[in-house]
Amino acid sequence: MTKTLYLLLSLLLTTSHTWAQTTRYVNQTAAGSGTGADWTNASGDLQATIDASATGDRVFVATGTYRPTGQRPATVGAATGNRGNTFFVKSGVLIYGGFAGTPGTEGSLAGRTLSPSGSVLSGDAGTPFRSSDDIYHVVTFKNAGTTTRLDGFVVTKGYAINLEAPFLDDVGAGIFNDGSNGGSSRPTIANCLITDNYASGGGVGLTNVGSGGDAGAV
Helix, strand or coil: CCCCEEECCCCCCCCCCCCCCCEEEECCCCCCCCCCCCCCCCECCHHHHHHHCCCCCEEEEECEEECCCCECCHHHCCCCCHHHECEEECCCCEEEEEECCCCCCCCCHHHCCCCCCCEEEECCCCCCCCHHHCCCCCEEEECCCCCCEEECEEEECCEECCCCCHHHCCCCCCEEEECCHHHCCCCEEECEEEECCEECCCCCCEEEEECCEEEEEC
Protein backbone atom coordinates (compact mmCIF):
# COMPACT_ATOMS: atom_id res chain seq x y z
CA MET A 1 0.00 0.00 0.00
CA THR A 2 1.28 3.45 -0.88
CA LYS A 3 -0.04 6.84 0.10
CA THR A 4 0.81 10.48 -0.51
CA LEU A 5 0.43 13.03 2.28
CA TYR A 6 0.58 16.79 1.92
CA LEU A 7 1.57 18.35 5.21
CA LEU A 8 1.21 22.09 4.76
CA LEU A 9 0.51 22.85 8.41
CA SER A 10 1.77 21.36 11.64
CA LEU A 11 0.84 17.71 11.78
CA LEU A 12 1.03 17.46 15.54
CA LEU A 13 0.06 20.10 18.09
CA THR A 14 3.06 21.79 19.63
CA THR A 15 3.99 24.83 21.60
CA SER A 16 5.87 27.50 19.70
CA HIS A 17 9.63 27.85 19.91
CA THR A 18 11.16 31.26 20.39
CA TRP A 19 14.90 30.69 20.23
CA ALA A 20 17.67 29.16 18.18
CA GLN A 21 21.13 28.60 19.58
CA THR A 22 23.11 27.70 16.48
CA THR A 23 22.34 27.28 12.77
CA ARG A 24 24.19 24.56 10.85
CA TYR A 25 24.24 24.10 7.08
CA VAL A 26 24.07 20.93 4.98
CA ASN A 27 24.52 20.58 1.23
CA GLN A 28 24.55 17.32 -0.70
CA THR A 29 27.38 18.57 -2.89
CA ALA A 30 29.61 19.56 0.04
CA ALA A 31 32.45 17.57 1.49
CA GLY A 32 31.31 15.48 4.44
CA SER A 33 34.04 17.00 6.61
CA GLY A 34 32.68 20.54 6.26
CA THR A 35 32.09 22.31 9.55
CA GLY A 36 28.54 23.32 8.67
CA ALA A 37 29.19 26.84 9.93
CA ASP A 38 27.76 28.45 6.77
CA TRP A 39 26.91 27.54 3.17
CA THR A 40 30.53 27.96 2.08
CA ASN A 41 31.59 25.39 4.68
CA ALA A 42 28.46 23.26 4.58
CA SER A 43 28.58 19.66 5.72
CA GLY A 44 27.63 16.88 3.32
CA ASP A 45 26.51 14.61 6.15
CA LEU A 46 22.98 15.39 7.32
CA GLN A 47 22.86 12.84 10.14
CA ALA A 48 26.21 13.91 11.56
CA THR A 49 24.99 17.51 11.56
CA ILE A 50 21.79 16.53 13.38
CA ASP A 51 23.84 14.57 15.91
CA ALA A 52 26.08 17.59 16.53
CA SER A 53 23.10 19.84 17.23
CA ALA A 54 21.61 20.63 20.62
CA THR A 55 18.13 21.60 21.74
CA GLY A 56 17.06 24.78 19.94
CA ASP A 57 19.62 24.45 17.13
CA ARG A 58 18.53 24.75 13.52
CA VAL A 59 19.76 22.72 10.55
CA PHE A 60 19.33 24.31 7.10
CA VAL A 61 19.41 21.77 4.25
CA ALA A 62 19.99 22.57 0.58
CA THR A 63 18.06 20.95 -2.24
CA GLY A 64 19.23 17.48 -3.25
CA THR A 65 18.58 13.86 -2.38
CA TYR A 66 19.81 12.57 0.98
CA ARG A 67 19.89 8.92 2.01
CA PRO A 68 20.42 7.71 5.59
CA THR A 69 23.69 5.86 6.10
CA GLY A 70 23.76 5.17 9.84
CA GLN A 71 21.95 2.58 11.94
CA ARG A 72 19.18 3.87 14.14
CA PRO A 73 20.06 4.13 17.84
CA ALA A 74 19.64 1.02 19.96
CA THR A 75 17.02 2.85 22.01
CA VAL A 76 14.80 2.89 18.92
CA GLY A 77 15.13 -0.85 18.28
CA ALA A 78 17.87 -2.91 16.70
CA ALA A 79 17.89 -3.71 13.00
CA THR A 80 20.27 -5.65 10.81
CA GLY A 81 21.82 -4.31 7.61
CA ASN A 82 21.20 -1.16 5.63
CA ARG A 83 17.43 -1.44 5.89
CA GLY A 84 17.72 -0.37 9.53
CA ASN A 85 19.28 2.95 8.56
CA THR A 86 17.19 6.06 9.19
CA PHE A 87 17.37 9.81 9.64
CA PHE A 88 17.08 10.01 13.42
CA VAL A 89 15.88 13.44 14.52
CA LYS A 90 17.13 14.44 17.97
CA SER A 91 14.61 15.91 20.34
CA GLY A 92 14.56 19.71 20.24
CA VAL A 93 16.39 20.08 16.90
CA LEU A 94 14.69 22.03 14.09
CA ILE A 95 15.47 20.86 10.54
CA TYR A 96 14.50 22.96 7.52
CA GLY A 97 14.82 21.96 3.85
CA GLY A 98 14.33 23.83 0.60
CA PHE A 99 17.41 26.07 0.44
CA ALA A 100 19.47 26.65 -2.69
CA GLY A 101 22.66 26.56 -0.62
CA THR A 102 24.12 29.72 -2.14
CA PRO A 103 27.12 31.04 -0.18
CA GLY A 104 26.62 34.47 1.33
CA THR A 105 22.82 34.24 1.25
CA GLU A 106 19.97 32.29 2.85
CA GLY A 107 20.95 32.93 6.42
CA SER A 108 17.30 32.92 7.47
CA LEU A 109 14.14 30.99 6.67
CA ALA A 110 12.95 33.85 4.47
CA GLY A 111 15.63 32.90 1.94
CA ARG A 112 14.34 29.46 1.08
CA THR A 113 11.97 28.46 -1.73
CA LEU A 114 9.91 25.33 -1.13
CA SER A 115 9.21 23.00 -4.06
CA PRO A 116 8.03 19.39 -4.55
CA SER A 117 11.48 18.45 -5.87
CA GLY A 118 13.59 20.30 -3.32
CA SER A 119 15.20 18.59 -0.32
CA VAL A 120 14.45 14.89 -0.59
CA LEU A 121 14.93 12.31 2.17
CA SER A 122 14.98 8.98 0.35
CA GLY A 123 14.88 5.41 1.60
CA ASP A 124 16.08 4.12 -1.77
CA ALA A 125 19.48 3.21 -0.34
CA GLY A 126 19.98 -0.18 -1.96
CA THR A 127 19.91 -1.24 -5.61
CA PRO A 128 18.13 1.48 -7.60
CA PHE A 129 14.54 0.67 -8.56
CA ARG A 130 14.46 -2.43 -6.31
CA SER A 131 12.25 -1.78 -3.30
CA SER A 132 13.00 -4.97 -1.36
CA ASP A 133 16.29 -3.53 -0.03
CA ASP A 134 14.91 -0.09 0.77
CA ILE A 135 14.84 1.34 4.30
CA TYR A 136 12.13 0.47 6.84
CA HIS A 137 11.65 4.04 8.16
CA VAL A 138 13.08 7.04 6.31
CA VAL A 139 12.72 9.37 9.33
CA THR A 140 12.53 8.35 12.99
CA PHE A 141 11.61 10.33 16.10
CA LYS A 142 12.09 8.95 19.62
CA ASN A 143 10.37 10.77 22.50
CA ALA A 144 10.72 14.01 20.54
CA GLY A 145 9.90 17.15 22.49
CA THR A 146 7.43 19.75 21.32
CA THR A 147 10.14 22.02 19.88
CA THR A 148 11.37 19.31 17.47
CA ARG A 149 10.61 20.18 13.85
CA LEU A 150 10.92 18.69 10.33
CA ASP A 151 9.98 21.31 7.75
CA GLY A 152 10.29 21.50 3.97
CA PHE A 153 11.14 17.97 2.83
CA VAL A 154 9.98 15.23 0.51
CA VAL A 155 10.00 11.92 2.42
CA THR A 156 9.94 8.99 0.03
CA LYS A 157 10.91 5.39 -0.82
CA GLY A 158 10.47 3.89 2.62
CA TYR A 159 9.70 0.17 2.47
CA ALA A 160 8.29 -1.12 5.74
CA ILE A 161 7.82 -4.80 5.08
CA ASN A 162 9.43 -7.50 7.21
CA LEU A 163 8.02 -10.98 7.76
CA GLU A 164 9.36 -11.04 11.32
CA ALA A 165 8.53 -7.35 11.86
CA PRO A 166 10.96 -6.51 14.70
CA PHE A 167 10.07 -3.19 16.30
CA LEU A 168 7.09 -2.62 13.99
CA ASP A 169 9.18 -2.61 10.83
CA ASP A 170 6.02 -3.23 8.82
CA VAL A 171 4.54 0.25 9.53
CA GLY A 172 5.64 3.88 9.29
CA ALA A 173 7.67 3.65 6.11
CA GLY A 174 7.90 7.41 5.68
CA ILE A 175 8.04 8.62 9.29
CA PHE A 176 8.12 6.54 12.48
CA ASN A 177 7.28 8.50 15.64
CA ASP A 178 8.11 6.39 18.70
CA GLY A 179 6.88 7.36 22.15
CA SER A 180 3.65 9.13 21.22
CA ASN A 181 1.45 7.50 23.87
CA GLY A 182 0.68 10.00 26.59
CA GLY A 183 1.82 12.87 24.38
CA SER A 184 5.51 12.45 25.17
CA SER A 185 6.59 12.53 21.52
CA ARG A 186 4.99 15.42 19.67
CA PRO A 187 7.25 16.86 16.95
CA THR A 188 6.01 19.34 14.36
CA ILE A 189 6.03 18.18 10.74
CA ALA A 190 5.26 20.99 8.31
CA ASN A 191 5.56 21.80 4.60
CA CYS A 192 6.40 18.16 3.85
CA LEU A 193 5.34 15.84 1.05
CA ILE A 194 5.30 12.19 2.11
CA THR A 195 4.91 10.08 -1.01
CA ASP A 196 5.69 6.76 -2.68
CA ASN A 197 6.28 4.76 0.48
CA TYR A 198 5.11 1.20 1.17
CA ALA A 199 4.08 -0.59 4.36
CA SER A 200 2.50 -4.01 4.71
CA GLY A 201 1.10 -3.34 8.19
CA GLY A 202 -0.45 0.10 7.63
CA GLY A 203 0.59 3.59 8.63
CA VAL A 204 2.34 3.98 5.30
CA GLY A 205 3.21 7.66 5.48
CA LEU A 206 3.45 8.11 9.23
CA THR A 207 2.93 5.93 12.29
CA ASN A 208 2.75 7.04 15.92
CA VAL A 209 3.55 4.34 18.46
CA GLY A 210 4.10 4.15 22.19
CA SER A 211 4.37 1.63 24.96
CA GLY A 212 0.84 0.46 24.23
CA GLY A 213 1.51 -0.29 20.58
CA ASP A 214 0.27 1.47 17.46
CA ALA A 215 -1.34 4.69 18.64
CA GLY A 216 -2.22 6.20 15.29
CA ALA A 217 -1.22 6.11 11.65
CA VAL A 218 -1.80 7.88 8.35
